[in-house]
Amino acid sequence: MICEKSLNIPQPTNCHGRIQFFGFITRLDASHKTPRPIQILGVASGMGAPDTCCADGPAAIRATDLLDTLLKNGANIRWRDTLLPTPSDTPLADITDVCSRLAAQVRALVSEHGLAVVLGGDHSCAIGTWSGVSSAVRTWGGGTPGLVWIDAHMDSHTPETSLSGRIHGMPLAVLLGHGAPELVDLEGFSPKLLPENVALVGVRSYERAEADLLERIGVKVFFMDEVHRRGMRAVMHEALLIANRNTQGYGISIDLDAFSPRESPGVGSPIPDGLHHLELDLLLKGIARDPRLLAIELAEFNPHRDVHGKTLALIRQMLLSMLS
Numbered sequence: 001m002i003c004e005k006s007l008n009i010p011q012p013t014n015c016h017g018r019i020q021f022f023g024f025i026t027r028l029d030a031s032h033k034t035p036r037p038i039q040i041l042g043v044a045s046g047m048g049a050p051d052t053c054c055a056d057g058p059a060a061i062r063a064t065d066l067l068d069t070l071l072k073n074g075a076n077i078r079w080r081d082t083l084l085p086t087p088s089d090t091p092l093a094d095i096t097d098v099c100s101r102l103a104a105q106v107r108a109l110v111s112e113h114g115l116a117v118v119l120g121g122d123h124s125c126a127i128g129t130w131s132g133v134s135s136a137v138r139t140w141g142g143g144t145p146g147l148v149w150i151d152a153h154m155d156s157h158t159p160e161t162s163l164s165g166r167i168h169g170m171p172l173a174v175l176l177g178h179g180a181p182e183l184v185d186l187e188g189f190s191p192k193l194l195p196e197n198v199a200l201v202g203v204r205s206y207e208r209a210e211a212d213l214l215e216r217i218g219v220k221v222f223f224m225d226e227v228h229r230r231g232m233r234a235v236m237h238e239a240l241l242i243a244n245r246n247t248q249g250y251g252i253s254i255d256l257d258a259f260s261p262r263e264s265p266g267v268g269s270p271i272p273d274g275l276h277h278l279e280l281d282l283l284l285k286g287i288a289r290d291p292r293l294l295a296i297e298l299a300e301f302n303p304h305r306d307v308h309g310k311t312l313a314l315i316r317q318m319l320l321s322m323l324s
């Protein structure tokens with residue numbers, strides 16, 4: 001189902017024609033007379049997780065007043081599609097199928113300079129999202145996108161190191177070129193991301209093998225204790241610099257379990273001592289207006305585990321902040 005509502009407004013700009021995030025300044029592309037469109041893609045799949053009910057995340061988000069509120073605020077936004085898995089023999093086959101369809105849609109959208117907003121589903125959807133983004137960027141004369149991965153976990157297992165075999169614990173490794181060939185080779189090339197342009201933020205639960213892989217290939221991890229010590233502002237500033245250094249743009253992937261379970265209980269794997277979403281809201285406010293931002297992803301929302309609608313309200317607030 002596709003929502004056809006959309007509304008054009010002039011390109012937002014500040015008085016200097018530049019946008020500034022934490023001191024990182026990007027130039028507005030003057031060739032864009034109308035704002036680039038923002039399109040939401042739901043991924044109704046929980047095949048990568050032990051509890052598959054985060055498949056119902058996109059529908060729960062869509063049932064809120066989020067889209068209407070953003071349209072009233074002047075955003076050029078529509079709900080492009082919600083992808084459903086085609087049941088097959090194995091989770092790997094299911095996820096390969098849904099991620100290849102997602103990658104194609106994201107590639108088309110980013111190629112047209114639209115901003116993709118992907119709403120999972122479990123975090124295995126990241127394989128499709130960032131494969132599509134990387135594929136689009138490739139056609140602009142080479143190069144790769146950077147990525148800030150905000151998560152309680154590292155999601156950097158390979159089939160050899162994973163005890164559970166669940167693919168939602170593997171997407172970042174896949175994007176960096178390590179994992180099942182069906183996933184690693186999506187869109188016909190690998191890797192989708194370079195280690196020097198990936199930063200993880202908020203990590204506090206991981207296995208040794210994942211940390212070893214990321215350390216060996218040189219991915220920066222901002223563990224939760226560093227966030228406590230230095231503050232979220234300083235950490236996000238550095239993470240965005242990493243994602244922007246010599247890249248063709250960047251993206252942000254947010255696992256809802258990055259936040260404190262008191263704020264975000266509606267996830268499959270809640271881990272205590274997380275980020276405070278209001279802090280991140282403030283830092284990412286209006287980031288959709290940054291022309292270097294290629295895609296935003298929110299994953300692992302399980303409405304069946306939510307408590308008093310807290311997680312849904314958090315998601316609504318985060319998206320309003322980022323996309324307004």
Ligand SMILES: [Mn+2]
Nearest residue numbers: 123151155255
């Ligand atoms: Mn994750």
